Amino acid sequence: MAHFAKKSKAKPEISTASLPDIIFMLLIFFMVTTVLREQEVQVRTILPQAEALTKIEQKRYVSYVWMGPEKLPGNRVGETKVQIDDAVIEDMTNVRSIMYRKLSEQPRLIVSLRVDEESEMGVVTDVQGELRKAGTLRISYSSRRDISNI
Amino acid sequence: MSILAKKKKRQGAEIPTSSMADIAFLLLIFFLVTTTIDVDTGIGMTLPPEPDETTPPPPVSDRNMLKILINAQGQVLLEDLPSSVAQIRSEVLTHVQNNGADARYSDSPSKAVVSIKTDRLTPYNLYIQTLDEVWMAYFEIWDTEARSMGHANYVEYRSNLEGGTENEIREKWPAQVSLAEPDPGN
Numbered sequence: 001m002a003h004f005a006k007k008s009k010a011k012p013e014i015s016t017a018s019l020p021d022i023i024f025m026l027l028i029f030f031m032v033t034t035v036l037r038e039q040e041v042q043v044r045t046i047l048p049q050a051e052a053l054t055k056i057e058q059k060r061y062v063s064y065v066w067m068g069p070e071k072l073p074g075n076r077v078g079e080t081k082v083q084i085d086d087a088v089i090e091d092m093t094n095v096r097s098i099m100y101r102k103l104s105e106q107p108r109l110i111v112s113l114r115v116d117e118e119s120e121m122g123v124v125t126d127v128q129g130e131l132r133k134a135g136t137l138r139i140s141y142s143s144r145r146d147i148s149n150i
Numbered sequence: 151m152s153i154l155a156k157k158k159k160r161q162g163a164e165i166p167t168s169s170m171a172d173i174a175f176l177l178l179i180f181f182l183v184t185t186t187i188d189v190d191t192g193i194g195m196t197l198p199p200e201p202d203e204t205t206p207p208p209p210v211s212d213r214n215m216l217k218i219l220i221n222a223q224g225q226v227l228l229e230d231l232p233s234s235v236a237q238i239r240s241e242v243l244t245h246v247q248n249n250g251a252d253a254r255y256s257d258s259p260s261k262a263v264v265s266i267k268t269d270r271l272t273p274y275n276l277y278i279q280t281l282d283e284v285w286m287a288y289f290e291i292w293d294t295e296a297r298s299m300g301h302a303n304y305v306e307y308r309s310n311l312e313g314g315t316e317n318e319i320r321e322k323w324p325a326q327v328s329l330a331e332p333d334p335g336n
Contacts, residue, residue, distance in 0.1 A: 023174040030181035048278040052285030053191040122270035132200045140192035
């Protein structure tokens with residue numbers, strides 16, 4: 001009989017009362033880490049591979065400049081273009097004014113150059129020249145980790 | 151009276167909370183799908199400020215300058231000698247750690263400058279490889295220094311630095327990489 005008594009005891013149920021709280025915690029975590037509105041990149045940027053990489057942890061300081069061949073319909077690519085935020089920059093001098101404005105909003109600005117690996121140095125040098133004139137001197141050449149060497 | 155009674159009854163109504171978890175789940179799944187936790191990695195650089203006409207650039211003696219030249223065909227010229235990207239790292243190491251021993255290399259680590267010059271038509275990929283090799287040489291030096299100070303490596307040393315403390319290793323072995331204006335090409 002004693003056994004029967006034990007059986008009746010062993011009917012534990014997990015309390016689900018705190019479930020919404022746990023879910024909310026997770027929800028809030030993901031809400032905070034989410035960056036909505038990713039820019040649509042209109043140029044192809046296959047990043048080069050490198051070893052000496054540093055992470056940019058402070059994402060709010062980062063401003064991206066994309067450089068690479070323009071994506072055209074039908075998987076073709078066109079001429080090399082520069083893109084900042086949503087717009088393709090046609091006139092190089094605009095880079096300076098855009099970056100100058102961004103720097104006044106965020107003095108610790110880091111410009112991440114996302115350049116396609118098949119680009120030539122000319123366009124990179126032009127953009128760098130404009131960045132120097134704007135005073136945004138902290139840059140980062142965005143690169144992927146070299147997997148082949150590990 | 152009947153109206154009052156009715157109103158009172160309504161106030162007692164409770165919002166069902168059993169579906170709360172489901173709603174939260176839906177939101178959670180939405181944010182899970184849209185979140186991208188990718189950290190941007192790259193080779194950090196600090197550009198030189200815009201040259202000022204009144205202040206000429208500081209003179210760097212020829213022996214303190216390690217010149218790396220990459221042309222449009224992807225050929226590397228290291229100190230005016232034809233070379234390859236793979237040799238850059240060891241050359242930078244000897245240059246920076248020379249301490250005045252060899253007359254062809256630098257006087258002291260704080261004076262050593264690595265200058266990279268490209269052509270307008272140089273492939274970007276090659277430029278990044280070159281820059282990567284130069285930085286890897288510096289990382290190697292910093293790692294050695296950190297180990298002699300009793301740390302596992304440079305990254306560990308840096309992460310243990312408290313805010314405001316000088317980074318002694320970088321003070322001792324400053325990475326001075328200069329990017330020269332490229333030739334117009336063709």
